[in-house]
Amino acid sequence: MAETLEHADTHHDHHEGEASWDGASAPFKASYGKLMMWYFLLSDAFTFAGFLIAYGALRIAMPSWPIADKVFSSFPGGFHEKPLYFVTLMTFILLFSSYTMVRAVQDGHREYKKGIAIWMLLTIIGGAAFLGCQAWEWNTLIAKEHMTITTNPFGTTTTSGQYLDPELGNFEEGHSYLLHKIVADDHGDGHGDAHGHDDHGHDDHGHGHDDHAAHGDDHAHHPHGMTKADLSYTEPGDYKYAFVDKKGYIHHKYKVTSGEDAGLVTQESFGPKAFGALFFFITGFHGFHVLSGVAFLIIIMVNVMSGLYEKRRNGYEMVEKIGLYWHFVDLVWVFVFLVFYLI
Numbered sequence: 001m002a003e004t005l006e007h008a009d010t011h012h013d014h015h016e017g018e019a020s021w022d023g024a025s026a027p028f029k030a031s032y033g034k035l036m037m038w039y040f041l042l043s044d045a046f047t048f049a050g051f052l053i054a055y056g057a058l059r060i061a062m063p064s065w066p067i068a069d070k071v072f073s074s075f076p077g078g079f080h081e082k083p084l085y086f087v088t089l090m091t092f093i094l095l096f097s098s099y100t101m102v103r104a105v106q107d108g109h110r111e112y113k114k115g116i117a118i119w120m121l122l123t124i125i126g127g128a129a130f131l132g133c134q135a136w137e138w139n140t141l142i143a144k145e146h147m148t149i150t151t152n153p154f155g156t157t158t159t160s161g162q163y164l165d166p167e168l169g170n171f172e173e174g175h176s177y178l179l180h181k182i183v184a185d186d187h188g189d190g191h192g193d194a195h196g197h198d199d200h201g202h203d204d205h206g207h208g209h210d211d212h213a214a215h216g217d218d219h220a221h222h223p224h225g226m227t228k229a230d231l232s233y234t235e236p237g238d239y240k241y242a243f244v245d246k247k248g249y250i251h252h253k254y255k256v257t258s259g260e261d262a263g264l265v266t267q268e269s270f271g272p273k274a275f276g277a278l279f280f281f282i283t284g285f286h287g288f289h290v291l292s293g294v295a296f297l298i299i300i301m302v303n304v305m306s307g308l309y310e311k312r313r314n315g316y317e318m319v320e321k322i323g324l325y326w327h328f329v330d331l332v333w334v335f336v337f338l339v340f341y342l343i
Helices: 002-021 032-061 085-109 113-144 273-306 317-342
Strands: 154-156 161-163 176-178 242-244 249-256 265-267
Touching: 032 273, 032 317, 085 113, 085 317, 113 273, 113 317, 273 317
Parallel strands: none
Antiparallel strands: 154 176, 161 249, 242 249, 249 265
């Protein structure tokens, strides 16, 4: 009897050893396809982490940084002074698309083809809406705020000060100011209207004062009494209350009123160049992931409707794999939103 039990144990251990090395079992109870998707997402997470860490390191190294509430305060329809309203809407749209993706995966496990197609279509609409919102945001920053990867007009004051032009009043510590851009008219004759808009499109200098610009007048006056004809587009001009650089930006002069530099006369300067470059690169890289996800969602939805996955009877695993990717894209946006817009 003892020999029989010993033989049985030996036989059991033998077969258990074979099962451990025959390669038939799925590691972590996941198929090869899902395991490879997890590997890809892990490597992509390291990439995004590297970008965000670089952003944090450069931001800490800078003496000043633009204030998100001032930079991202526009809203479609001509609304201004709405800090982070629009990007919050973008975030809600993307997160809601994660919910619709979850429902698509659930219907996939139930082999319910019609439900999968409906929920995936809603996910595609959500992704496309997010991309449309991001395109509007980029267009606003580039075309209206004149921010590029090499120019950041959103300077941040680090001390309280008083403008030398009495019409401009004071500015408070920590506030963000947009350098005013003088835009040539369509004829390129150096005349036309002089724009003195702040970073929200108001006709002031961030303090609610009228810029007295006569739009459309060939001899429109700037708030400082300068006309468009007085301003050079090739050489910087030095005026009593402002400095006009070669790009046509007006750097207002002011006197520091607090801190160690109290009494020092200086001028507004551009914000750190790294801000624009990092913003467009990182949000653009994430936007590329969203665009790729929408393209794959469309392809997989078409395959679902054609019955390609129905024959496999594997719970629509392809839908689950694209779901993993989509949730990852949404999770990355949460960190981008936190780093760029909230902190």
